[in-house]
Amino acid sequence: xxxxxxxxxxxxxxxxxxxxxxxxxxxxxxxxxxxxxxxxxxxxxxxxxxxxxxxxxxxxxxxxxxxxxxxxxxxxxxxxxxxxxxxxxxxxxxxxxxxxxxxxxxxxxxxxxxxxxxxxxxxxxxxxxxxxxxxxxxxxxxxxxxxxxxxxxxxxxxxxxxxxxxxxxxxxxxxxxxxxxxxxxxxxxxxxxxxxxxxxxxxxxxxxxxxxxxxxxxxxxxxxxxxxxxxxxxxxxxxxxxxxxxxxxxxxxxxxxxxxxxxxxxxxxxxxxxxxxxxxxxxxxxxxxxxxxxxxxxxxxxxxxxxxxxxxxxxxxxxxxxxxxxxxxxxxxxxxxxxxxxxxxxxxxxxxxxxxxxxxxxxxxxxxxxxxxxxxxxxxxxxxxxxxxxxxxxxxxxxxxxxxxxxxxxxxxxxxxxxxxxxxxxxxxxxxxxxxxxxxxxxxxxxxxxxxxxxxxxxxxxxxxxxxxxxxxxxxxxxxxxxxxxxxxxxxxxxxxxxxx
Amino acid sequence: xxxxxxxxxxxxxxxxxxxxxxxxxxxxxxxxxxxxxxxxxxxxxxxxxxxxxxxxxxxxxxxxxxxxxxxxxxxxxxxxxxxxxxxxxxxxxxxxxxxxxxxxxxxxxxxxxxxxxxxxxxxxxxxxxxxxxxxxxxxxxxxxxxxxxxxxxxxxxxxxxxxxxxxxxxxxxxxxxxxxxxxxxxxxxxxxxxxxxxxxxxxxxxxxxxxxxxxxxxxxxxxxxxxxxxxxxxxxxxxxxxxxxxxxxxxxxxxxxxxxxxxxxxxxxxxxxxxxxxxxxxxxxxxxxxxxxxxxxxxxxxxxxxxxxxxxxxxxxxxxxxx
Amino acid sequence: xxxxxxxxxxxxxxxxxxxxxxxxxxxxxxxxxxxxxxxxxxxxxxxxxxxxxxxxxxxxxxxxxxxxxxxxxxxxxxxxxxxxxxxxxxxxxxxxxxxxxxxxxxxxxxxxxxxxxxxxxxxxxxxxxxxxxxxxxxxxxxxxxxxxxxxxxxxxxxxxxxxxxxx
Numbered sequence: 001x002x003x004x005x006x007x008x009x010x011x012x013x014x015x016x017x018x019x020x021x022x023x024x025x026x027x028x029x030x031x032x033x034x035x036x037x038x039x040x041x042x043x044x045x046x047x048x049x050x051x052x053x054x055x056x057x058x059x060x061x062x063x064x065x066x067x068x069x070x071x072x073x074x075x076x077x078x079x080x081x082x083x084x085x086x087x088x089x090x091x092x093x094x095x096x097x098x099x100x101x102x103x104x105x106x107x108x109x110x111x112x113x114x115x116x117x118x119x120x121x122x123x124x125x126x127x128x129x130x131x132x133x134x135x136x137x138x139x140x141x142x143x144x145x146x147x148x149x150x151x152x153x154x155x156x157x158x159x160x161x162x163x164x165x166x167x168x169x170x171x172x173x174x175x176x177x178x179x180x181x182x183x184x185x186x187x188x189x190x191x192x193x194x195x196x197x198x199x200x201x202x203x204x205x206x207x208x209x210x211x212x213x214x215x216x217x218x219x220x221x222x223x224x225x226x227x228x229x230x231x232x233x234x235x236x237x238x239x240x241x242x243x244x245x246x247x248x249x250x251x252x253x254x255x256x257x258x259x260x261x262x263x264x265x266x267x268x269x270x271x272x273x274x275x276x277x278x279x280x281x282x283x284x285x286x287x288x289x290x291x292x293x294x295x296x297x298x299x300x301x302x303x304x305x306x307x308x309x310x311x312x313x314x315x316x317x318x319x320x321x322x323x324x325x326x327x328x329x330x331x332x333x334x335x336x337x338x339x340x341x342x343x344x345x346x347x348x349x350x351x352x353x354x355x356x357x358x359x360x361x362x363x364x365x366x367x368x369x370x371x372x373x374x375x376x377x378x379x380x381x382x383x384x385x386x387x388x389x390x391x392x393x394x395x396x397x398x399x400x401x402x403x404x405x406x407x408x409x410x411x412x413x414x415x416x417x418x419x420x421x422x423x424x425x426x427x428x429x430x431x432x433x434x435x436x437x438x439x440x441x442x443x444x445x446x447x448x449x450x451x452x453x454x455x456x457x458x459x460x461x462x463x464x465x466x467x468x469x470x471x472x473x474x475x476x477x478x479x480x481x482x483x484x485x486x487x488x489x490x491x492x493x494x495x496x497x498x499x500x501x
Numbered sequence: 502x503x504x505x506x507x508x509x510x511x512x513x514x515x516x517x518x519x520x521x522x523x524x525x526x527x528x529x530x531x532x533x534x535x536x537x538x539x540x541x542x543x544x545x546x547x548x549x550x551x552x553x554x555x556x557x558x559x560x561x562x563x564x565x566x567x568x569x570x571x572x573x574x575x576x577x578x579x580x581x582x583x584x585x586x587x588x589x590x591x592x593x594x595x596x597x598x599x600x601x602x603x604x605x606x607x608x609x610x611x612x613x614x615x616x617x618x619x620x621x622x623x624x625x626x627x628x629x630x631x632x633x634x635x636x637x638x639x640x641x642x643x644x645x646x647x648x649x650x651x652x653x654x655x656x657x658x659x660x661x662x663x664x665x666x667x668x669x670x671x672x673x674x675x676x677x678x679x680x681x682x683x684x685x686x687x688x689x690x691x692x693x694x695x696x697x698x699x700x701x702x703x704x705x706x707x708x709x710x711x712x713x714x715x716x717x718x719x720x721x722x723x724x725x726x727x728x729x730x731x732x733x734x735x736x737x738x739x740x741x742x743x744x745x746x747x748x749x750x751x752x753x754x755x756x757x758x759x760x761x762x763x764x765x766x767x768x769x770x771x772x773x774x775x776x777x778x779x780x781x782x783x784x785x786x787x788x789x790x791x792x793x794x795x796x797x798x799x800x801x802x803x804x805x806x807x808x809x810x811x812x813x814x815x816x817x818x819x820x821x822x823x824x
Numbered sequence: 825x826x827x828x829x830x831x832x833x834x835x836x837x838x839x840x841x842x843x844x845x846x847x848x849x850x851x852x853x854x855x856x857x858x859x860x861x862x863x864x865x866x867x868x869x870x871x872x873x874x875x876x877x878x879x880x881x882x883x884x885x886x887x888x889x890x891x892x893x894x895x896x897x898x899x900x901x902x903x904x905x906x907x908x909x910x911x912x913x914x915x916x917x918x919x920x921x922x923x924x925x926x927x928x929x930x931x932x933x934x935x936x937x938x939x940x941x942x943x944x945x946x947x948x949x950x951x952x953x954x955x956x957x958x959x960x961x962x963x964x965x966x967x968x969x970x971x972x973x974x975x976x977x978x979x980x981x982x983x984x985x986x987x988x989x990x991x
Contacts, residue, residue, distance in 0.1 A: 187862060
C-alpha cells in the first residue's frame with residue numbers, strides 16, 4: 001500500500017503545471033530526436049544533464065522520463081517513414097512497417113506502433129511496480145551461460161527471417177557476426193581483424209554504421225534504380241476519421257503481437273547483458289510463430305509492427321531495473337542516467353529502493369505519466385510525418401541521404417565510419433540486386449558481440465566443457481528450446497523430401 | 502580579413518568578461534569552439550562516470566565559455582582515444598580523460614606509435630585505489646582465509662575482471678605471484694558487469710575500484726578483504742593493505758586530464774586553470790571522499806615525471822604478466 | 825545477371841578467404857581447458873561464409889536461383905547512370921566534408937541533387953540548400969551539443985560567428 005501511495009505522489013507531482021509543461025516539451029523533443037536516424041534516447045538524455053542544474057531534481061527526473069519515452073516512440077517513425085532503423089531496437093519494426101508504408105498505409109503502421117508502444121510501456125511499468133526487487137535477483141542469476149543460451153534463442157528466430165535462398169541467408173548471418181568481431185578480442189585483449197591494417201577498425205564496426213549504410217544508402221539506391229526515379233506516390237491522406245479507423249484496425253490486427261511483445265520484451269530487457277534488441281527480435285519471431293497467417297509477416301502485417309514496438313518500449317523500461325537495483329547500466333542511456341544519479345548524490349544499487357523510496361517511485365510515477373503523454377503527442381505528430389512522405393521523391397531522397405550521413409556522424413563522431421557506411425551502402429546495393437537478404441547481417445552485428453564473449457566466458461568457467469550450457473538449471477532448458485527451433489526447419493525439410501519417395 | 506578576426510576575438514573576449522567574471526585567465530586565451538572531451542573508456546564504466554562528473558561540475562560552475570563535449574572512445578583499451586587525440590588537427594580544443602591504459606596501451610601496442618610524453622599535462626584529478634572483494638555468502642572475512650580457499654581449490658577459484666593487461670589483472674597477477682595462487686580469470690567488458698556477476702555469485706572474487714562495488718558493499722553483499730593502497734582507506738578502516746602483509750606494492754588507477762600533443766602554452770594554461778578550479782571545488786572534493794579516491798595533486802612538470810615513472814613501473818608489471 | 829551472380833559469389837569467396845587468413849593472427853583452435861581461441865569465432869564463421877559461396881556457385885551452375893536464370897544485365901544504361909550520379913554524389917558529399925565542413929557539404933549536395941538531378945527550380949533548390957544546413961547546425965551544435973567537422977581552417981571565421989550565437 002505504501003508503494004501505491006508513493007507512486008500516486010509521483011504521478012501527482014508529474015501532473016503539476018510546470019512539470020506537465022516539461023513533459024510536453026520533453027516528449028516532443030524526444031520524439032524528434034528518436035525519429036532522427038543515428039540519434040536516440042542517449043543523445044536526449046545527454047542534453048538533459050545541464051538542465052538538471054536549472055530545475056529542481058524532481059522536475060529533472062520527469063523531464064528525463066519524458067525525453068526517454070519520446071525517443072522510444074520516435075524510433076518507429078524513422079523505421080516506417082524513412083526505412084532506416086534509427087536504433088538497433090527498431091530493426092524488426094522495418095520488416096513490416098516499411099511494406100505498409102510502401103502500400104501507402106504508413107499511417108496504419110505509425111498508429112499501430114504508437115498504440116503498441118503505449119501498451120508495452122504500461123504493462124512494463126506495472127510489472128516494474130509490482131516485481132522490481134524480485135526481478136533484480138532473476139537478473140543476477142543470469143551469468144554468461146544463461147545469456148549465451150538466450151542469444152541462441154534469439155538466433156533461432158532468425159531462421160524464419162531470411163529469404164528463400166538458404167546459402168545467401170546463412171552467408172548474411174555469418175557476415176554480420178564476423179563484422180561484429182572486428183576490433184578487439186575481449187577475452188585475450190588482443191587486436192583482431194584490423195582489416196587492411198587500418199587503425200579505424202580498432203574501435204570495431206558499430207551497428208549504426210552497417211544499418212544506416214544498408215538501409216539509408218543501399219536500399220535507397222535500390223529503390224531509385226527499381227523505380228526508374230518515378231516512385232509511384234501513393235499519396236496517403238490523413239484525416240481524423242482515417243486515423244480512428246487505423247486505430248481500430250491496429251487494435252484488431254495487432255493485439256496479439258502487442259501482448260507477446262510487452263511481456264517478452266520486459267523480461268529480456270531486465271537482463272543487463274541482453275537489452276532491448278534481442279527482446280524486440282524474439283517478440284517478432286514469436287508473434288510470427290503463433291500467428292494464424294505467418295506468411296503475411298514481412299508483407300505488411302500490423303502484428304509485425306506491434307510486436308517489436310511493444311517489446312522495445314517494454315524492454316527499455318525493463319532495462320531501468322538493473323540500473324536502479326544493481327547500479328549496472330544496461331545501455332549507454334542508462335549509463336548517462338547513472339552518472340546523473342551520482343551527481344544528484346544518489347547511490348544506485350541494492351539499497352536504492354530502501355533508502356531513496358521517494359526518488360524511485362517518483363521516477364516510476366513519472367514514467368506512467370510520460371508514457372500517456374507520449375502516445376497522445378505521438379498520435380498528434382503522425383500527420384506531420386505522413387506529410388513528409390508526400391514530398392516529391394527527388395527532395396525526399398537527398399534528404400534521406402543527408403540524414404544518413406549526418407546521423408551516422410552524430411552517432412560515431414568519426415569520418416572513417418562514414419566512409420565505411422558509404423562502402424556498405426554501395427555493397428548492399430549490389431547484394432540486394434542478387435537477392436542477398438541483409439536484415440540478418442544487421443541483426444547479427446548486434447547479437448554477435450554479446451554471444452561470442454559469453455560463449456567463451458562460459459567455456460572458461462567450465463574449463464572448456466560445453467556441457468555447461470545443458471547442465472545449468474536456467475541455461476539448460478533455454479539451450480534445448482533454441483536448438484530445437486534452429487533445427488526444426490531442417491528436420492521438416494528432410495521429412496518433406498522423404499514423404500514423396 | 503585580419504581585422505575582422507581580431508575584432509571578432511575582441512568581441513568574444515569582451516562578452517566573456519561580462520558573462521564569466523570569475524575566471525582569471527592567462528593571456529586571455531579562450532576556446533573558440535566546443536572542446537572535444539575525449540574519454541578513454543566506453544559509456545558507463547568508472548572512467549566515464551568520472552569524466553561526466555567533471556563535465557557537469559564545469560557546466561554547473563560555468564567555467565568554460567564553450568562546452569566540454571564528452572566523446573567516448575573506449576575501443577582497443579583506449580588505443581582508439583590515443584590515436585584520435587594525437588591525430589587531431591586542433592590540439593587547442595582537444596583534451597583527454599585518462600586511466601592507466603594511458604601507460605599500458607602504448608606499451609602493449611608499440612605499433613600505434615604513441616609517445617605519451619608528447620601529450621600536454623593538465624591536471625591530476627585523483628587516483629583510484631583497488632580492493633579485493635568477495636561475496637558475503639562465501640563466508641570469507643579475512644585475506645588469509647581467501648588465500649587458503651584459493652589454494653584448496655587447485656586452480657578452480659574463479660575471479661572476474663576487465664581483461665588481460667587491464668588494471669585489475671595486473672593487481673591479480675602480482676597477488677597470485679606473491680602468494681603462489683592459481684586463479685582462473687574471466688575477462689568481462691567492464692567493471693559494472695564484473696560487479697554484477699560477483700553479486701550473482703557467477704564468479705568468486707574481484708579486484709575492483711571502490712566506486713564500482715560501493716552499492717553492493719553498502720547493501721552488505723560484498724566483503725572487502727584487502728586494499729592495494731599505500732595506507733588504509735578512510736572509508737574502509739578495517740581492511741588491511743597488502744603493504745601491511747609485507748609486500749611493497751600499491752596500485753592506483755590514475756584519473757587525470759591531459760591535452761593533445763602540440764597544444765599551445767596559452768591553451769594549456771587555460772585548461773590547467775579550469776581544472777584546478779574543478780579540483781578545488783566542493784563537488785569534486787566531495788566526490789573524492791564519497792567514492793574513496795585519493796587526491797594526488799601535481800603540477801605539470803611533476804605530472805610528466807610521474808608518467809615516466811609509471812611507464813617504467815608498467816613495463817615491469819606487464820613483463821611479469823608475460824606480455 | 826547470370827554472370828553477375830557468379831562474379832559476386834567469387835568476390836565474396838575471396839573476401840571470406842581474406843577474413844579467414846586475417847583471423848589466424850590469433851589462435852583459431854580449441855585450447856584445452858579454455859575453450860576456443862581468439863580467432864576461432866571469426867575464422868570458422870568465415871569458413872561457413874566460404875562454404876555458402878560454394879553452394880551459391882553450385883546453385884548458379886544448376887540454375888536454381890532467380891538471378892542465375894535471368895539474362896538481363898545487372899545494370900542497364902539507366903542503372904549505371906543512376907549509380908554514378910547518385911552514388912558518386914554521395915561519395916563527393918563525404919569527400920567534401922573534410923574540406924568545406926559538414927554543413928557546407930550538405931548545402932552543395934542538396935543543391936546538386938535537387939537542382940541538377942531533381943530538376944526543380946532555383947527557388948526551391950537554393951532555399952533547401954541554405955535552410956537545411958542552418959537548421960541542422962542549430963539542432964546538432966546548439967541543442968544536441970554534437971560538433972560536426974568544420975573542414976579546413978578557412979571556414980573558421982564563419983564558425984566563430986555561429987558558435988558565438990549559440991553559446
